[in-house]
Amino acid sequence: MPRRTSADAAESRASAIETAxxxxxxxxxxxxxxxxxxxxxxxSKSGLIGxxxxxxxxxxxxxxxxIQRFTxxxxxxxxxxxxxxxxxxxxxxxxxxxxxxxxxxGGCFVTTASVEYDARPxxxxxxxARAVRRWLVVLEAEARHAHQAGHLPADRDPADxxxxxxxxxxxxxxxxxxxxxxxxxxxxxxxxxxxxxxxxTPDLRxxxxx
Amino acid sequence: MPRRTSADAAESRASAIETAxxxxxxxxxxxxxxxxxxxxxxxSKSGLIGxxxxxxxxxxxxxxxxIQRFTxxxxxxxxxxxxxxxxxxxxxxxxxxxxxxxxxxGGCFVTTASVEYDARPxxxxxxxARAVRRWLVVLEAEARHAHQAGHLPADRDPADxxxxxxxxxxxxxxxxxxxxxxxxxxxxxxxxxxxxxxxxTPDLRxxxxx
DNA sequence: AGTTATACAGTACGATCGTTCGTACGGTAT
DNA sequence: ATACCGTACGAACGATCGTACTGTATAACT
Numbered sequence: 001m002p003r004r005t006s007a008d009a010a011e012s013r014a015s016a017i018e019t020a021x022x023x024x025x026x027x028x029x030x031x032x033x034x035x036x037x038x039x040x041x042x043x044s045k046s047g048l049i050g051x052x053x054x055x056x057x058x059x060x061x062x063x064x065x066x067i068q069r070f071t072x073x074x075x076x077x078x079x080x081x082x083x084x085x086x087x088x089x090x091x092x093x094x095x096x097x098x099x100x101x102x103x104x105x106g107g108c109f110v111t112t113a114s115v116e117y118d119a120r121p122x123x124x125x126x127x128x129a130r131a132v133r134r135w136l137v138v139l140e141a142e143a144r145h146a147h148q149a150g151h152l153p154a155d156r157d158p159a160d161x162x163x164x165x166x167x168x169x170x171x172x173x174x175x176x177x178x179x180x181x182x183x184x185x186x187x188x189x190x191x192x193x194x195x196x197x198x199x200x201t202p203d204l205r206x207x208x209x210x
Numbered sequence: 211m212p213r214r215t216s217a218d219a220a221e222s223r224a225s226a227i228e229t230a231x232x233x234x235x236x237x238x239x240x241x242x243x244x245x246x247x248x249x250x251x252x253x254s255k256s257g258l259i260g261x262x263x264x265x266x267x268x269x270x271x272x273x274x275x276x277i278q279r280f281t282x283x284x285x286x287x288x289x290x291x292x293x294x295x296x297x298x299x300x301x302x303x304x305x306x307x308x309x310x311x312x313x314x315x316g317g318c319f320v321t322t323a324s325v326e327y328d329a330r331p332x333x334x335x336x337x338x339a340r341a342v343r344r345w346l347v348v349l350e351a352e353a354r355h356a357h358q359a360g361h362l363p364a365d366r367d368p369a370d371x372x373x374x375x376x377x378x379x380x381x382x383x384x385x386x387x388x389x390x391x392x393x394x395x396x397x398x399x400x401x402x403x404x405x406x407x408x409x410x411t412p413d414l415r416x417x418x419x420x
Numbered sequence: 421a422g423t424t425a426t427a428c429a430g431t432a433c434g435a436t437c438g439t440t441c442g443t444a445c446g447g448t449a450t
Numbered sequence: 451a452t453a454c455c456g457t458a459c460g461a462a463c464g465a466t467c468g469t470a471c472t473g474t475a476t477a478a479c480t
Contacts, residue, residue, distance in 0.1 A: 012457095026329045030241070034438060046440080047458040055438065106329035111384075115325040118388040119236045119316035129388050136389070163394060164401045167381025168374065174321070175376055178328040178339050179346070184373065191374045222427090244468060255468085257428045265468065 013051050016041055020062045021069065026106030028116050029059045029124065060127055066109040067131050073098040075138070085146040088196050091139070092165070096189045099173050107177050110135075111170040136162045143196070152197055164195050223261050226251055230272045231279065236316030238326050239269045239334065270337055276319040277341050283308040285348070294355040295362070298406050301352070302375070306399045309383050317387050320345075321380040346372045353406070362407055374405050 019041055024032050034055060038048040052058040078090035099108060106112065114132060117125040139162035146152045152161070168191050176184025190200035229251060234242050244265060248258040262268040288300035309318060316322065324342060327335040349372035356362045362371070378401050386394020400410035 028238075028240075028326070030238075033436080035436065044459050045438085046460075049439070050456095050458070107325075111381075112325050114384050114388050115317075115322050116238070118384050125388075129390070132385060133389050136385070160397050160401065163382060163385060163397055164378065166385055167378045167398065167401070169381070170384070171321075171377025171379070171381035172373060174324050174328050174380070175342060175346070175373060178324045178335075179343050180339070187370050187373055188377065191370065191377070243466080245466065254429050256430075256470085259469070260428070 012041075012043075016048060016051070017061055017065045020058070021066045021109065022105050024059075024062055024106075025066070025104035025109045025112060028112055029063060030116055032059060032062070034058075056123060059124055063113060063124065063127055063131075066104070066113075069103060070098070070110060073103045083145045084142060084149050085151040085196065085198075088139075088142050088146060088165075089193070089198060091142070092189060092192045092196075095169050095192075096185055099169075100185055108170055108173050111174060114170070132166075136166060139165055146196070161195060165192050168192050168195065226258060226261070227271055227275045230268070231276045231319065232315050234269075234272055234316075235276070235314035235319045235322060238322055239273060240326055242269060242272065244268075266333060269334055273323060273334065273337055273341075276314070276323075279313060280308070280320060283313045294352060294359050295406065295408075298349075298352045298356060298375075299403070299408060301349070302399060302402045302406075305379050305402075306395055309379075310395055318380055318383050321384060324380070342376075346376060349375055356406070371405060375402050378402050378405065 016037070020032055020037055023037060023040070032055075034045045034049050038045045041048065049055070049058070052061060074091060074094040078087055078094045081087040081090040098104075110128070110131060113124075113128045117128050136159075140158045143152065143158035143161040147154075147156065147158050152158075168188055172184055172188030172191070175181070176188070193200055226247070230242055230247055233247060233250070242265075244255050244259050248255045251258065259265070259268070262271065284301060284304040288297055288304045291297040291300040308314075320338070320341060323334075323338045327338050346369075350368045353362065353368035353371040357364075357366065357368050362368075378398055382394055382398030382401070385391070386398070403410055
């Protein structure tokens with residue numbers, strides 16, 4: 001069997017991580033095992049772990065890639081909307097859409113990682129916590145912008161709105177997936193819109209799917 | 211070393227399960243291993259697994275015990291309030307209180323289990339999904355009661371309220387624990403109260419902790 | 421008092437875990 | 451032509467996984 005060239009190597013590292021992101025979104029970052037991942041990739045355990053040094057480094061790289069995937073799917077499109085309420089609305093739509101479209105085959109990656117490490121110390125806990133804090137800060141900044149523009153009720157705290165949006169999205173996604181409730185994402189979207197004072201409609205799904 | 215009597219045995223089985231509930235609330239039901247659990251309990255692997263037959267049976271017993279613990283901590287006290295809005299308010303308080311008091315050392319057990327099995331088929335998935343559906347039905351029934359009594363806005367769907375309460379509690383608990391945000395639970399409580407049309411105050415914590 | 425059932429310990433099993441070797445190959449620089 | 455570096459393999463490491471089987475001390479029953 002021919003060895004990989006060094007040009008292939010960078011690509012193979014990236015594809016290993018992407019495969020691991022998909023796997024970890026289902027089984028969790030702790031559910032990754034070198035043997036299974038190597039098998040899926042058609043390579044040896046030693047060849048795989050050799051790229052990263054040890055498992056934790058691999059897990060951190062996987063988490064990093066998942067965050068990038070989330071950012072590309074949710075933040076990037078929404079960032080093209082005007083700051084404030086319009087961007088919050090776009091974030092909600094992109095958020096729900098990325099959940100519905102299966103950007104992560106096992107559901108929201110960050111939610112899975114949050115639950116895995118919320119009670120366990122270590123580098124991965126810190127990485128996940130940092131990522132969630134960053135996202136909450138982004139949401140809060142947009143909410144503050146909308147708040148100062150008078151687009152939100154004066155008595156609502158932007159930080160509270162950020163936490164509510166995050167809770168609704170992550171909780172609604174998990175509950176809907178677990179109970180196989182096809183309406184959960186739309187109802188979660190409506191709740192998120194209601195949180196920022198927008199009407200529930202329009203629905204993201206096509207009318208005949210309702 | 212003297213063997214246990216059959217009277218002790220039932221107790222030892224129960225205490226094994228309770229220990230496993232605590233462990234699993236931190237590391238997840240998949241994080242339970244026979245060896246570690248047996249070590250913590252001061253007994254042999256074979257002695258432990260002998261009570262249950264296999265690991266999945268143990269996990270299901272652990273899940274069942276965790277649900278009972280949740281029910282005792284949240285539903286039981288709240289069920290003493292009048293059906294409808296008052297009971298919903300009591301549920302919210304008991305819910306937040308049981309999270310704050312560490313009824314489960316690793317955070318909400320059902321949330322952890324939900325995320326673990328939301329994308330993985332099997333008996334445990336079905337058990338968790340059934341438990342969550344049951345809880346959502348309870349919440350929905352109380353919301354419907356309040357709705358019909360005119361205690362909730364007419365345009366709010368009881369099922370939506372149930373899902374929102376569940377999402378807020380589970381999402382807020384995880385985010386607050388992960389980011390070590392001491393205000394998250396109170397803000398989650400306020401959001402849950404707002405969902406059912408109640409004012410944010412009074413706060414559960416003592417004033418000097420604020 | 422003898423029998424049966426129960427509750428555990430002990431041991432061993434094959435599988436898989438993460439990791440560490442020694443080695444072989446392709447590509448690049450000297 | 452030679453030396454070197456990065457990549458990946460195959461084999462093996464000790465540890466731990468879940469499970470099965472055997473032995474035995476005690477409790478409960480006849």
